[in-house]
Amino acid sequence: QKEVEQNSGPLSVPEGAIASLNCTYSDRGSQSFFWYRQYSGKSPELIMFIYSNGDKEDGRFTAQLNKASQYVSLLIRDSQPSDSATYLCAVRYGGSQGNLIFGKGTKLSVKP
């Protein structure tokens, strides 16, 4: 069974700190990795995606992928209260299109 695991949290960080969100996946055949942000009562919003080992940066967000360890993470620098949300990790196993397998999400709370 293909699984995506995330710590449910809540993860609490002070405003301005770095938030580190982690995700592990079970199948080495995974090829594409996604981070979505979901505010309470809203639908998931794509933040970043990464396909290759290493880091990918976009503004305050950095995605990190380590395929050997089957681990993907999201760093949020200079965290803001508006970053408070649930962060969903999603994985695609093979192919450029097809369904995503989602983790249950980590709830992040950024305290002013």
Place this chain on the structure above:
Amino acid sequence: GAGVSQSPSNKVTEKGKDVELRCDPISGHTALYWYRQSLGQGLEFLIYFQGNSAPDKSGLPSDRFSAERTGGSVSTLTIQRTQQEDSAVYLCASSPPGAREQYFGPGTRLTVT
């Protein structure tokens, strides 16, 4: 541009009734996905369309669930003889040709009483 749209935004139905949920993908997006999210649960894949074909229906939980897509655009998810366990938010997502990322609509909250 316009994002993925879904209707209705909320639907309350009695157990045993049939419901239809609609998804309008982003214009030009060839791939369309249906997921559902139950309270406190992760997103659960239901079905995937590429154009009007459904190469992956593996997530449909029972034969009460069906979906179709016409004209490579609008999709309808139908749930027959609804049960209380069908209560969830039903989310639609779409992808442009060849792209890996998916963009979600606002969802339809279904409540079966």
